[in-house]
Every structure is written in C-alpha cells, then in structure tokens.
Amino acid sequence: MKIGILGAAGRMGQMLVREVAAGQGIALAGAADMAGHAAIGKDAGQLAGLSPLGVVITQDVATLFATSDVVIDFTLPAATAAHVKRAAETKTPIVIGTTGLGPAETKAITEAAASVAIVQAPNMSLAVNLLLALTRKAASVFDDSYDVAISEMHHRHKVDAPSGTALALRDAVETGGRKRDEITMTAIRAGDLAGEHSVFFIGEGEQLALTHEATSRSVFARGAVHAARWVLNQPPGRYGMQDVLGLD
Numbered sequence: 001m002k003i004g005i006l007g008a009a010g011r012m013g014q015m016l017v018r019e020v021a022a023g024q025g026i027a028l029a030g031a032a033d034m035a036g037h038a039a040i041g042k043d044a045g046q047l048a049g050l051s052p053l054g055v056v057i058t059q060d061v062a063t064l065f066a067t068s069d070v071v072i073d074f075t076l077p078a079a080t081a082a083h084v085k086r087a088a089e090t091k092t093p094i095v096i097g098t099t100g101l102g103p104a105e106t107k108a109i110t111e112a113a114a115s116v117a118i119v120q121a122p123n124m125s126l127a128v129n130l131l132l133a134l135t136r137k138a139a140s141v142f143d144d145s146y147d148v149a150i151s152e153m154h155h156r157h158k159v160d161a162p163s164g165t166a167l168a169l170r171d172a173v174e175t176g177g178r179k180r181d182e183i184t185m186t187a188i189r190a191g192d193l194a195g196e197h198s199v200f201f202i203g204e205g206e207q208l209a210l211t212h213e214a215t216s217r218s219v220f221a222r223g224a225v226h227a228a229r230w231v232l233n234q235p236p237g238r239y240g241m242q243d244v245l246g247l248d
Contacts (some may be wrong), residue, residue: 001228002069004067004070005028005030005044006074007074008057015048018050020225021045028044028045029067030068031044040057042056074097077098079098099163099164113237119231122163122165124222124224129247135173139201142203147200148182151187151198154195155189162187163195163197169199194216195213195217197211
C-alpha cells in the first residue's frame with residue numbers, strides 16, 4: 001500500500017514518515033508541505049532522521065494524490081478543506097489528523113465523504129479512543145450529583161485550546177446524558193508536553209478520574225497508519241477511530 005503524507009515536514013509528519021518507513025507492506029508514495037516551507041526539496045527520510053528514502057518533499061499535492069493509495073493529512077484547517085475535495089475528486093481515501101477544524105472544514109469533510117472514505121479524528125491513539133468510550137459509559141452511570149471536569153495539557157506551541165481531544169471528551173460526556181453547561185474545562189500550554197487528558201466525575205466523598213498521558217507522539221503516528229490500512233477498502237463515508245478500532 002502506497003501512503004502519501006501531507007504536512008510531511010512538521011513534527012507529526014516526520015513521525016509519520018518514520019512509521020511508514022518501518023511498516024510492513026506499506027511504502028511512502030509522496031510527501032508534501034506548504035509552498036515556501038524550508039523543507040521543500042529535501043529528502044523526507046533524511047528530514048525525519050532516517051537514511052534517504054528517495055522521496056522529496058514538494059508542494060505538489062496533485063501528484064501526491066495521483067500516486068498514493070491512501071493519504072494522511074496533518075496540516076492546517078484551511079488546507080485540509082482543500083485536501084478532502086481533492087480526495088473526493090480522485091477517490092483517494094484520506095486519514096485526517098488535523099485539529100482546530102471549524103464549521104467550514106467540517107462541512108467540506110462531510111460533503112467529500114459522500115464520494116470517498118474518510119477517517120477523521122482529533123486523536124489517533126488507541127488508548128485515547130478507549131478513554132472516549134469509558135467516558136461515555138461513566139457519564140451515563142453518574143447522575144448530576146457528580147460534577148464533571150475535563151483537564152488537558154499540551155506543549156506550548158499547540159495553537160488550539162481546548163484541544164480537539166478535549167472537545168471530543170466533552171462530546172462523549174454529553175452523549176452520556178450530561179449537559180454542556182455542567183462540564184468544566186481547563187487547558188494548559190507549557191513546555192514540551194506530548195499531551196495529557198483527564199476526565200473527573202466528582203461526587204460527595206468520592207471521585208473517578210480517567211486519565212490518558214502520551215509519553216511519545218509516536219502513538220499518534222502509529223494510530224494514523226493503522227487507520228490508513230483500515231480505510232483503504234472501506235466504502236465512502238465519514239469514519240472515526242472508534243470505527244477503526246471497533247469500539248462503537
């Protein structure tokens with residue numbers, strides 16, 4: 001299976017290059033990033049700390065889609081909206097890990113999903129997606145005598161706050177039957193934290209704390225490649241990691 005990576009010069013993009021290079025039965029078909037990026041023209045493998053892979057980072061998104069079986073997108077919201085339209089046009093399944101998506105990008109993904117299989121998730125980690133399932137269950141069990149709080153911490157350079165994962169956890173609590181205005185949310189941006197998310201159900205005399213801590217961002221790359229393998233043979237539609245992992 002040939003995988004193309006959008007956002008290949010970024011922190012997650014380089015991890016994806018390493019994950020694909022180490023994977024069985026998969027190969028890096030193309031690597032692209034935004035026009036003017038300093039990494040344009042460099043070998044994707046060397047940039048990621050590997051031996052040369054013979055795949056140069058370009059700004060040519062059209063060729064990347066034409067040569068890939070599946071595309072993985074970790075870019076910016078506006079770019080992702082354009083990428084899903086191209087995915088629909090070329091019938092190339094796409095995995096989206098871009099966060100901070102707004103209504104316009106969400107609409108673009110929904111429209112494209114009528115023509116092509118799309119996996120979109122704010123967090124590709126297996127354990128985080130299990131955390132979402134556990135949060136839904138806990139929210140359905142605890143009544144409103146238990147206060148609900150969501151806390152998350154990320155590195156200082158992460159732009160969106162609260163994170164996409166924190167918003168997904170809030171949605172999970174709501175799905176479990178709690179109202180949005182009953183949920184307290186806090187976000188911390190500091191240092192080089194890979195990411196920590198906690199959901200608290202706090203009652204009189206007891207509390208339940210559900211916590212996930214990422215000690216390496218490689219878990220997100222591993223999950224994205226797993227999703228790419230899964231989505232290749234799926235019919236058109238919009239899927240999440242819960243679908244990929246069979247947690248629904």
